[in-house]
Amino acid sequence: xxxANRDTQTERQNSTIGTPGQNTRPPIASLALLTLTFIxxxxxxxxxxxxxxxxxxxxxxxxxxxxxxxxxxxxxxAFGVLAVASIGYLWKKDERWDWLARASAEVGTIFITLAxxxxxxxxxxxxxxxxxxxARLTTTLILWFIYIGYMMLRSYMGRTPASARSGAVxxxxxxxxxxxxxxxxxxxRTLHPQAEVGTPGALxxxxxLTLMISLVTFxxxxxxxxxxxxxxxxxxxxxxxxHANIE
Amino acid sequence: xxxxxxVITILWKDVRYELRSKQxxxxxxxxxxxxxxxxNFTFDLRVDNAAAIAPGALWVAFVFASLLGLGRTIxxxxxxxxxxxxxxxxxxxxxxxxxxxxxxxxxxGVVEIVALPIFAALFNVPLFVGALLPIVLxxxxxxxxxxxLFSAMAAATRAxxxxxxxxxxxxxxxxxxGAVRATGTLLAPAVNEPPWLGLIAxxxxxxxxxxxxxxxxxxxx
Amino acid sequence: xxxFAHLSTNNGEVYAGGRxxxxxxxxxxxxxxxxxGLKPVLRSIDLTLSGGERVALLGANGAxxxxxxxxxxxxxxxxxxxxxxxGLDIVRDARQVRHLVGFVAHQPYLYDELTALENLYFxxxxxxxxxxxxxxxxxxxxxxxxxxxxxRVAVLxxxxxxxxxxxxxxxxxxxxxLLDEPDTGLDQExxxxxxxLLAEHTARGGTILFTTHQLERALQLSDSIIMLNKGRIVFQxxxxxxxxxxxxxxxxxxx
Amino acid sequence: MQGFIYLVSAYAIVWVGLFAYLAVIMMRIRGVxxxxxxxxxxxxxxxxxxxxx
Numbered sequence: 165x166x167x168a169n170r171d172t173q174t175e176r177q178n179s180t181i182g183t184p185g186q187n188t189r190p191p192i193a194s195l196a197l198l199t200l201t202f203i204x205x206x207x208x209x210x211x212x213x214x215x216x217x218x219x220x221x222x223x224x225x226x227x228x229x230x231x232x233x234x235x236x237x238x239x240x241x242a243f244g245v246l247a248v249a250s251i252g253y254l255w256k257k258d259e260r261w262d263w264l265a266r267a268s269a270e271v272g273t274i275f276i277t278l279a280x281x282x283x284x285x286x287x288x289x290x291x292x293x294x295x296x297x298x299a300r301l302t303t304t305l306i307l308w309f310i311y312i313g314y315m316m317l318r319s320y321m322g323r324t325p326a327s328a329r330s331g332a333v334x335x336x337x338x339x340x341x342x343x344x345x346x347x348x349x350x351x352x353r354t355l356h357p358q359a360e361v362g363t364p365g366a367l368x369x370x371x372x373l374t375l376m377i378s379l380v381t382f383x384x385x386x387x388x389x390x391x392x393x394x395x396x397x398x399x400x401x402x403x404x405x406x407h408a409n410i411e
Numbered sequence: 412x413x414x415x416x417x418v419i420t421i422l423w424k425d426v427r428y429e430l431r432s433k434q435x436x437x438x439x440x441x442x443x444x445x446x447x448x449x450x451n452f453t454f455d456l457r458v459d460n461a462a463a464i465a466p467g468a469l470w471v472a473f474v475f476a477s478l479l480g481l482g483r484t485i486x487x488x489x490x491x492x493x494x495x496x497x498x499x500x501x502x503x504x505x506x507x508x509x510x511x512x513x514x515x516x517x518x519x520g521v522v523e524i525v526a527l528p529i530f531a532a533l534f535n536v537p538l539f540v541g542a543l544l545p546i547v548l549x550x551x552x553x554x555x556x557x558x559x560l561f562s563a564m565a566a567a568t569r570a571x572x573x574x575x576x577x578x579x580x581x582x583x584x585x586x587x588x589g590a591v592r593a594t595g596t597l598l599a600p601a602v603n604e605p606p607w608l609g610l611i612a613x614x615x616x617x618x619x620x621x622x623x624x625x626x627x628x629x630x631x632x
Numbered sequence: 633x634x635x636f637a638h639l640s641t642n643n644g645e646v647y648a649g650g651r652x653x654x655x656x657x658x659x660x661x662x663x664x665x666x667x668x669g670l671k672p673v674l675r676s677i678d679l680t681l682s683g684g685e686r687v688a689l690l691g692a693n694g695a696x697x698x699x700x701x702x703x704x705x706x707x708x709x710x711x712x713x714x715x716x717x718x719g720l721d722i723v724r725d726a727r728q729v730r731h732l733v734g735f736v737a738h739q740p741y742l743y744d745e746l747t748a749l750e751n752l753y754f755x756x757x758x759x760x761x762x763x764x765x766x767x768x769x770x771x772x773x774x775x776x777x778x779x780x781x782x783x784r785v786a787v788l789x790x791x792x793x794x795x796x797x798x799x800x801x802x803x804x805x806x807x808x809x810l811l812d813e814p815d816t817g818l819d820q821e822x823x824x825x826x827x828x829l830l831a832e833h834t835a836r837g838g839t840i841l842f843t844t845h846q847l848e849r850a851l852q853l854s855d856s857i858i859m860l861n862k863g864r865i866v867f868q869x870x871x872x873x874x875x876x877x878x879x880x881x882x883x884x885x886x887x
Numbered sequence: 888m889q890g891f892i893y894l895v896s897a898y899a900i901v902w903v904g905l906f907a908y909l910a911v912i913m914m915r916i917r918g919v920x921x922x923x924x925x926x927x928x929x930x931x932x933x934x935x936x937x938x939x940x
Contacts, residue, residue, distance in 0.1 A: 225890040309581035320568040348585035351605035406926040420757040500758035501730035
């Protein structure tokens with residue numbers, strides 16, 4: 165998130181007609197992020213498959229944990245960024261905040277989808293069922309629906325200020341609702357208690373290290389993807405504006 | 412003072428509007444009954460599991476009927492000349508939201524009053540109107556608070572009937588869980604149940620204020 | 633929030649701090665720009681109207697006429713530039729400004745299922761007009777709708793709806809009247825009634841900005857004519873010694 | 888052994904998913920770049936020969 169923000173500062177020129185050739189300067193930020201992500205990915209793959217000891221109880225499939233948990237956290241983080249960007253947009257009425265919001269929504273949707281898939285595969289190995297109504301997993305599922313609702317709303321309303329405002333309102337309502345949903349599902353789940361997903365408890369140091377490396381890697385990946393979509397939208401807006409000024 | 416007067420005037424206009432066109436709340440009532448009847452076919456209700464199924468059936472009927480109703484009120488405003496008629500006047504956007512919210516609650520309330528006795532009859536479940544009333548009231552307020560905001564949002568798009576449920580359902584999950592479990596404990600009281608009514612009330616307070624504050628961003632250009 | 637208590641309203645007339653209000657009514661637009669998404673519709677408009685002045689706004693479809701009116705009545709926010717009405721900024725003090733402007737648009741902004749009187753009652757409440765009953769029946773007489781006061785708007789003719797819409801716009805005795813093609817659907821009698829009402833409004837010091845496509849009507853009704861093309865003012869002149877054919881020629885040339 | 892298949896399939900899905908998404912973004916970016924270039928071309932043309940209106 166900080167990386168994406170720092171980048172908006174460097175791109176602080178106003179959004180009038182962009183001078184041609186302005187966007188061909190070498191994309192240092194993107195390249196840097198890409199290489200860092202690649203290095204991170206390689207190290208985390210090595211650690212996950214080889215370095216970290218297999219879990220005594222759950223055995224080999226427990227290693228999905230090292231991918232599933234960071235992806236799910238980033239999916240949640242992305243929604244936070246979406247909400248913050250939405251508040252920024254409503255307050256400042258500056259289009260750039262909306263680009264940030266849409267980028268975070270899109271990347272967040274991808275991450276939450278992957279988190280649900282890896283979560284259910286992991287569930288399959290540990291409890292033999294593809295889905296458990298565990299509070300965390302259920303909240304993630306509902307967060308996924310809210311993401312899909314946001315993407316549908318934005319695509320139905322197109323690239324207009326009205327769509328940006330509506331999306332912002334949905335994001336703000338959503339971010340307030342997530343903890344309430346988690347709480348209500350938690351209370352509801354006490355009806356049929358299930359094994360807790362990945363008891364955080366006292367984890368051996370190797371596990372924590374691998375998890376951190378994997379988390380850093382996915383944060384870098386998240387920032388890289390955010391940056392790409394942010395640039396994409398900036399160019400789309402620029403192209404649209406040039407079109408408008410021609411007739 | 413002026414704010415309240417304007418809220419009542421808009422509400423008066425919406426109610427009068429609906430009574431004259433009459434197509435909405437009759438439809439909602441029939442819809443709720445249909446869902447209850449279908450539930451009877453899908454779950455053969457022997458006496459023992461009636462208590463387990465009944466709350467779910469009741470609240471599925473109420474939630475769907477309310478979403479149907481929510482879509483209509485704002486769509487009616489938008490269809491014939493859009494919200495501009497209201498936005499033109501120097502009226503506080505919160506007053507418009509509050510009036511639309513009360514209007515929606517009124518329509519959903521009428522449906523609930525009609526459906527409750529029939530629910531009790533179909534599911535031969537003793538009707539605790541006394542204890543059930545706060546649950547129904549608070550839950551309807553929660554659904555209407557979020558629903559009114561998003562029906563104003565969805566009304567601007569072309570696929571509003573599809574978009575409204577998709578936007579609203581995930582957000583009212585706490586209400587649905589709370590309402591079903593609270594109604595369940597009425598029929599079969601269980602020990603140390605979590606404070607469901609408290610959850611619903613908290614939801615109402617939070618989303619009433621947030622929706623009221625953000626309504627202006629949804630309707631103004 | 634700035635309140636406008638100094639504008640006291642009695643029996644519908646608005647006076648500012650004792651002085652006759654007319655000198656105070658003015659509408660000023662400075663460098664107003666508006667683009668929908670990224671498509672520019674208004675490109676820096678400058679305009680001033682003061683007590684009693686009537687301006688006709690001409691231009692082809694899509695020249696930005698309606699957008700300009702919608703911005704002045706606070707239905708759309710400008711992208712850049714500013715406008716102030718009687719010293720109040722239309723964006724910052726939007727709510728007070730809405731008390732000061734009356735708007736007749738293409739849509740009538742009325743409720744079909746309600747009767748004419750109910751509509752005026754409703755909007756009277758919205759504009760916190762003091763004596764709504766008399767005010768409503770007075771205006772219904774003036775627009776010649778006293779006989780169909782109890783009929784639902786849905787059954788009224790296009791001309792009757794247009795007159796009711798004008799009555800709605802005058803209900804709260806605004807300082808400024810913004811009319812988007814006020815003559816649509818009006819027969820001769822309707823046009824005379826409208827002219828009488830507009831004359832009464834300007835006599836009271838109110839200003840009028842109206843759009844039209846009939847050039848002679850513009851010449852006959854207004855003190856000055858403005859032509860818009862692609863969001864810019866391309867012609868502006870007083871109508872005092874202006875002939876119809878000059879107006880027609882410039883209109884062809886410009887649009 | 889069966890556990891291992893699940894592990895690999897989970898990672899495969901994540902990797903394929905992310906790469907596919909990356910590819911889609913790159914295509915979209917290229918599409919917008921070409922469109923932007925085309926529009927800038929149009930703007931330049933219009934600037935050279937100012938239109939009469």
